Amino acid sequence: MAAETLTTERILEATEEVLRRYGPAKATVVDVARVLGVSHGSVYRHFRTKAALREAVTARWLSRTEVALRQITDAAPDPGPEKLREWLLALFDSKRHKAGDDPELFATFSVLIGESSEVVDAHLTELTGQLTRIVEQGVRAGEFTAADPASTAGAVFAATARFHDPSYAPEWRKPAIDAEFTAVCDLVLRGLRA
Numbered sequence: 001m002a003a004e005t006l007t008t009e010r011i012l013e014a015t016e017e018v019l020r021r022y023g024p025a026k027a028t029v030v031d032v033a034r035v036l037g038v039s040h041g042s043v044y045r046h047f048r049t050k051a052a053l054r055e056a057v058t059a060r061w062l063s064r065t066e067v068a069l070r071q072i073t074d075a076a077p078d079p080g081p082e083k084l085r086e087w088l089l090a091l092f093d094s095k096r097h098k099a100g101d102d103p104e105l106f107a108t109f110s111v112l113i114g115e116s117s118e119v120v121d122a123h124l125t126e127l128t129g130q131l132t133r134i135v136e137q138g139v140r141a142g143e144f145t146a147a148d149p150a151s152t153a154g155a156v157f158a159a160t161a162r163f164h165d166p167s168y169a170p171e172w173r174k175p176a177i178d179a180e181f182t183a184v185c186d187l188v189l190r191g192l193r194a
Contacts, residue, residue, distance in 0.1 A: 080138025092163040099169040
C-alpha cells in the first residue's frame, strides 16, 4: 500500500488485526506497519504515539456500540418502557456478542480499556447520556417518574452492570442469564413507572 493511500481508518483496521493476532502485550506499531506495507514512520504520522493509536482503536471499538444504541435512543418515540428495555437488551447483546464472537479481541480490548480511562469515561458518559434522554422521554410521556433523569439513568446503568460490564463476561454464557436479564429489567421498569 502506498503511503499516500494510508488512512486513519485503515490503520485502525490493521491495528485490530494485529491486536487479535498478537495481543496487547506483544503488538507493536512495526507490526501494524508491516500489515499495511508501510514504514512505522507512516503510522506515526497519523498517531504520534503507540498509546494514541491504542486509544484510537479502543474508542473506535466502543463507538460501534454507541452508534447502534443511539439509533434506538433517537428513534421515533416508542413508549418509554419499551424503548428502555430495547436499549438495555441491545447493550447486553452487543457486549455479549463481542465477548462470544471474537474472544481474543474482546480480551485484548478489556486490557486496552483499563489503559484508556479517558476513552472509557467518554464512552460511559455517552451511554448514560442516551439513557438520560430515554428517561426524560418517559417522564414527559407520563410513563416514568424521575425527579432527576440523569441520576436515575446512572442508577439504571449501575443496576444493569452485570449485563454490560466486561468483568461479568464469563457469566454471559450461563443458561439462566436471559431470564436473569429479564427479571432485572422488569424490576427496573417497575421502579420507574409513574
